[in-house]
Amino acid sequence: MGKSKNKKFRRPQFSAEGLPVSAVKNVEDEEEVESPADELLEKLQSPCADIREYACASISQIVKQSRAIPAFVQRDALRCLGPLLLDRSLTVRETAAGALRNLSACGGVDVCEDMVKQDILTPLTALLRECCTGFDSSSGILPKSPKDQKNLLEAVANEAVNLLWNLCECSSQALSVFNKAGLLNVLIQCIERHPHNMELALSAARCLHTVTEENAELLGSLNMAVLGGLEAVLLSSHPGMGLTLLRILAAGSVWNMKSSLPSDRQAQILSAVVATLSHCLELDAGALVPALLGAEAVRCMAGPAGADGEAREGEMEEDEEEEEGDGSMRNRKTAKRDNDFSDLLPVEKVELREAATLLEAQQTSLEIIGNLCCSDDPSDDEWEETSSSDEGELCSDSVCEGNSSLLSPLCLSAEVHSALLNHNMPEKVLKKTEFPSSAAVEVCSKNRAWNCLIKKMHRVQCRALTCLHNIMSVMDAEALGGAPALQALAEHLSNMIFSKPEIPKQEEFLEAVTSAVRSLLQIMASKNIPQCMSPEQLLRLSEAATRSEAVSIRVNALAILGITGSTLAREQGSAPSLQVIGSALLQVASKDHNMVVCGEALDALFDVFADGKEAEQAAKNIHLLPSLKALQPAFKAKLRKERKGKYSPGQLCVLDNVRINLKRFIGYLESLP
Structure with a gap:
């Protein structure tokens, strides 16, 4: 392809890690194992509010075990719980919303779709509106003090909002109801x-x-x-x-x-957005996390609050162990939500909650900056499925009448480019790729409760690497600091990847770092800037990446080989290295089961062997022409067989171009003496 693909971050989907804290009461282990669905659903109909509340809270706890969910769904639990969102008791409303929240989180898309089909959004919408009305009034459902009443009302609203969030992520119908219901x-x-x-x-x-x-x-x-x-x-x-x-x-x-x-506010608002993101990244989490942990230790020495926290750490750690990451977060239907567990931490763990919130803020900032650098042009990510939505299609007359859209796709890049440079964003993002600091990891690894933050810190680094990839995809070498800055970046990435005997295998990190290396090599090659990574090192990285199950990582690896090979082809005596690269690309092009990966391998071959005496000699030594002739019919047949349903129109368009270019490239090789 010869060009970088931007990685667009999407807000991750609600998953079983994000469970409510206030609405989930303690339930005996025997009840969790037995999952007495019939008994609990019957209790939901009790005239006693305490019994209804107990039943809702029990269901909340039990359905955290996914194997228990079918028993409740098959017995119409959704229909039973829905009316309780408007129960006369606020505590029942809270625990009912918590039970539904857990069901939606642990049950996934199918359960969420069932909730929408069974019209759970009607009572949920009414509940949210009642809560908002109650925020500004002293009237209440329960005979409590106004302060207690308002606190409970806000707790109900919190569970309801989280349920709404999950439904809207999993169901397009829910999102449509959200839009229409105001x-x-x-x-x-x-x-x-x-x-x-x-x-x-x-x-x-x-x-x-x-x-x-x-x-x-x-x-x-x-x-x-x-x-x-x-x-x-x-x-x-x-x-x-x-x-x-x-x-x-x-x-x-x-x-x-x-x-x-x-239109008259766009420049001002864009500036405020970028300034907010910039300020967040300026916070030194590597220093703040150890400082917060130290502050907690001092506070715990002064009083007994810390003891209660230790008793509840196991609950939080159990949630963290299930954390899963999705480096690029492209698919809103299947991507797991990052484990934003700060609302699950014990209330007395003030400093730990602060640290978790800081890391979430920096991760989210990097995702947004990455999206700022994504053009609305689908061709910027040729291998990715194009978006079907058009954010500019509908617009409120009261807000954007006569809007010429300063932030329209035609001038978006220039506006964002200027705002990012004004706030030194490339430098700040680069700084986050050096995160986490060894000091922060060390102190967290020694504290049972804080150990859960280590994955969060590594995720910030991965987001920074992907964000850096996006920045390099849309900025020229001069804007990034010129040759010295790019060479320093190459050395930094080289140390990050090759300082250990083995290439890191974590999928999230591997996708992020290969994306960054790919963009860096591309921009340096286009400017003929020397870089410190040797062909042998890049081959090691690519070999490790091509063994990954993730298509995006394999595609990055092949692109890196293509850029490395096309650069080497200009150097005298490079034929042996080109042979190694060519053989690796041929292996993937002929054997990988994914057509997108095969297409990238072929495209890289075209780049490596396009021109030059060294490339011609290497092509003959690895028998490139007969190999491609043998591969051509199989590629065409597989493309014809799999073109329906499996690949997006954009991917098929690129694959068709590869097919055409393969025929032309074979003709070029045949014309060589």
Whole structure:
């Protein structure tokens, strides 16, 4: 292909790791194992609120075991729990929402679709509206003090928002209901509670960040109240990691709505978005995490609060062990949500919650910056499935009347390019690729409760590498600091990859680092800038990557080989190295089961052996011409057989070009003396 593919981050899907804390009560182990669905569902009909609450809380706990879910679904648990969202008791509402939240999280897409089909969104919408009305009134359902009443109301809203979030991610019908029901304003009201209840505000902000992504229908309901609410959050300057994360999520939502922003405000809002992201990345998590852990130790020595926290660490660690990562997060239907477990941590673990929130904020910042560097042009990612949504299709007259769209695709890159450079974003992103610091990893590894942050810290590094890849894909060498900066970056990546005897095998890291190396080699090759990675090192990296199950990693590996080979072909005496590269590419092109990978291998071969005496000699030595002639019929037949359903139209278009170029390249080789 000869060009980099941008990796677009999508908000990850809710998974079993994100379970509610307040709505899940302790249930005896015997009940979890036996899963007494009939008995608990019967208790949901009890006239006693305490019994209904107990039944909901028991279901919440039991369905965390996925094997228990079918027993409840088959017995119509969704229909039984739905009406309890509007129960006369607020505590029953909270635990019912928590049970449904856990069912949706652990049951996955199928259970979420069932919830939508059984109209769970009708009582859920009514519940959210009642909660928002109750925020501003002293009236209540329970005879408690106004303060207790409001706290309980916010707890109910938090569970309801998380349920809504999951449904909208898993079901397009749920997203359509969200749009038509005007729930955008409900989320803004919840976000505005941040001075009083940061947990609720963050849940609503995460949901908003998700539902505004590639949702053209929603943009028609965007109004100045929504924009004003998000701007107020962006401009907030109070201390605390919670507000830092809230501002980041607001910035991401604003960016998702960019095509509907008022034209006279776009430059100002873009500047505020990038400034918010920049400020977050300036925080030195490598120093802050150990400092927060130290502060916790001092506080625990001064009182007994720490003892309670130790008793509950096991619960949090169990959640963390199930964490799964999806480096590029392209598919909103299958990608797992990152384990944003800060709302699961014990309340007394203040410093640990702060550290977890900081890492989530920096990860999200890097994802948003990566998306800023993704063009709306589908050709920027030829091998990826093109988006079917058009964010600019619908637009509210009240907001964007006469909008010439400063942030339109024609001038988006220039505006973002300027904003990123003004805030030294390439340098800040590069700094995060050096994360996590050994000091932070060491202190967390020695503390049972804090050990769970190590994966989070490594994920920040992976996001930074992918973000760096996107930046290099859209900026020229001069904007990135010229030859010296690029050579320093090559040395940095080389140390990161080759400092250990074996190439790291973690899939998330391997995808991120191969993407970054690919973009760096490409831009250096285009400017004839020497780099420190040897062909032998790059071959080792590519060999490790081509053994990966992930298509994107194998594609990156082949592109790296193609760039390395085409650069070597210009050097005298490089024929032996070209033979090794050519043989590796031929092996993949003829044997890989995925047509996208085969196509990339062939395309790399075209680049490596396109011209030059060294390339001609190497091609003859590895019998490239007869090998390609033998491969051609099989490639055409496989493409014809698999073109329906398995690959996107964009991928098929590229594969057709490879097929045509293969025929032409064979003709070129036949013409050589």
